[in-house]
Amino acid sequence: MDALKERIKAEGKLLGEDILKVDSFINHQVDVELMEAIGRDIAEHFQGQGVTKIFTIESSGIAPAVFAARYMGVPLVILKKRSSKTLSQNLWQTEVISYTKDVSYELTLSKDYISDQDHILIVDDFLANGEAATGALRLIRKAHATVAGLAVLIEKVYQPGRAKLEEQGVAVYAQTRISHCGEHEIVFAE
Amino acid sequence: MDALKERIKAEGKLLGEDILKVDSFINHQVDVELMEAIGRDIAEHFQGQGVTKIFTIESSGIAPAVFAARYMGVPLVILKKRSSKTLSQNLWQTEVISYTKDVSYELTLSKDYISDQDHILIVDDFLANGEAATGALRLIRKAHATVAGLAVLIEKVYQPGRAKLEEQGVAVYAQTRISHCGEHEIVFAE
Numbered sequence: 001m002d003a004l005k006e007r008i009k010a011e012g013k014l015l016g017e018d019i020l021k022v023d024s025f026i027n028h029q030v031d032v033e034l035m036e037a038i039g040r041d042i043a044e045h046f047q048g049q050g051v052t053k054i055f056t057i058e059s060s061g062i063a064p065a066v067f068a069a070r071y072m073g074v075p076l077v078i079l080k081k082r083s084s085k086t087l088s089q090n091l092w093q094t095e096v097i098s099y100t101k102d103v104s105y106e107l108t109l110s111k112d113y114i115s116d117q118d119h120i121l122i123v124d125d126f127l128a129n130g131e132a133a134t135g136a137l138r139l140i141r142k143a144h145a146t147v148a149g150l151a152v153l154i155e156k157v158y159q160p161g162r163a164k165l166e167e168q169g170v171a172v173y174a175q176t177r178i179s180h181c182g183e184h185e186i187v188f189a190e
Numbered sequence: 191m192d193a194l195k196e197r198i199k200a201e202g203k204l205l206g207e208d209i210l211k212v213d214s215f216i217n218h219q220v221d222v223e224l225m226e227a228i229g230r231d232i233a234e235h236f237q238g239q240g241v242t243k244i245f246t247i248e249s250s251g252i253a254p255a256v257f258a259a260r261y262m263g264v265p266l267v268i269l270k271k272r273s274s275k276t277l278s279q280n281l282w283q284t285e286v287i288s289y290t291k292d293v294s295y296e297l298t299l300s301k302d303y304i305s306d307q308d309h310i311l312i313v314d315d316f317l318a319n320g321e322a323a324t325g326a327l328r329l330i331r332k333a334h335a336t337v338a339g340l341a342v343l344i345e346k347v348y349q350p351g352r353a354k355l356e357e358q359g360v361a362v363y364a365q366t367r368i369s370h371c372g373e374h375e376i377v378f379a380e
Contacts, residue, residue, distance in 0.1 A: 023302075062249060063256050073223075078249065
C-alpha cells in the first residue's frame with residue numbers, strides 16, 4: 001500500500017537494530033485519514049470471503065481495525081491482554097509470550113463474542129514473530145470458529161511470523177513488507 | 191444520545207453495585223456503526239471551537255475517539271498507560287490511580303505530539319471519579335496547551351468526576367448520564 005509505505009519512509013524511526021517506531025502516525029499519534037484508507041484496503045482485500053467478525057489485539061491495532069470493520073460491515077472484537085489467568089467459565093484464554101517486549105500475558109476473549117459459525121479476520125499493526133496472531137488463532141480454534149486470514153500494516157519479512165502462520169494455513173496480507181532495518185535505512189521487500 | 195441510551199438499556203450488564211459492563215458493544219465487542227454515530231455526535235458538539243487534536247486513554251476510548259477525530263479532521267493521540275516512570279527527556283508523565291480497578295499507572299505522552307498551540311478535546315468511554323481525565327489534563331497543562339473539553343459516552347452522575355473537572359473549568363459533554371445503578375436496573379439522569 002503506497003501511501004503507508006511512503007509514510008513509513010518519511011516518518012518511521014529506527015531505534016537500534018530491528019526496532020522501527022511508527023509513533024507519529026500509527027501507534028501513539030494516529031493519522032485517522034490514513035487509518036481509514038488502510039481499513040478500506042483491508043476490507044477490499046478480504047471482501048466476498050464471508051468474514052463475520054474482525055479481531056484485533058489491544059491496543060495498537062484498534063484504529064485500523066475499526067475502519068476495516070466499518071467497511072466490511074461487521075463487528076470488531078478487541079482481544080484483551082490480561083496479566084494472569086482469570087477464573088471464569090465464560091472466557092477463552094491463551095498465554096502469549098512477546099519476545100519483542102519480553103513480557104507474557106493471557107490473551108482473553110469472552111465466549112459471548114465468538115461462535116462456531118464465525119469466520120474471523122485478524123487485524124494487527126505489525127507481524128514479526130507472530131506471537132500475538134498465533135495466540136488469536138488458538139482462541140479462534142478453541143471456539144471452533146474459522147479464520148479468514150491475518151491483515152497487518154507492516155510485516156518484518158526477516159522474522160518468522162509469516163512462515164508460522166502460513167504453515168497453519170492462514171492467508172497473510174501485509175500492506176507493507178520490510179526486508180531489512182539497517183542503522184539508517186528501511187529497505188522494503190517490494 | 192438516544193441510540194446509545196437504548197443500547198445501554200438493552201445490553202448493559204450490572205455486576206454488583208456500581209459496576210456496569212458494556213462489553214457487547216463498546217469495551218470488548220465493538221459496534222462500529224454505533225461508534226461512528228457517537229464520534230459524529232461528539233464532533234458536532236465541539237465543532238467551531240478550534241480543536242486541534244483529540245486525546246484518548248488506551249484502550250476503551252479508542253474506537254469512538256477515532257471517529258470523533260475523523261469527523262473533526264484532526265489527529266488522534268492515544269495516551270499510554272505505563273507501569274513505571276520511563277527515564278526519557280522526551281515524555282510527559284503523570285501518575286493516575288484508578289480506584290475502580292485498584293491499580294496505578296503512569297499516563298504517558300511524547301512531547302512530540304503536543305505543543306503550546308494545541309487546543310485539545312479529551313474523549314473517553316466512562317466518566318466516574320475522573321482520575322484518567324484529570325491525569326490527561328495534567329499532561330496537557332505541563333505542555334502549556336489548552337483544553338476544549340471532555341466528551342464521554344457514559345457519565346456516572348453519582349460519582350464526583352464531573353464536579354472535579356468543572357471546578358477546573360473543563361466543559362464536560364456526556365452522551366448518556368446514569369444517576370443510579372441498582373441491582374437490576376439502570377436509571378438515567380435525563
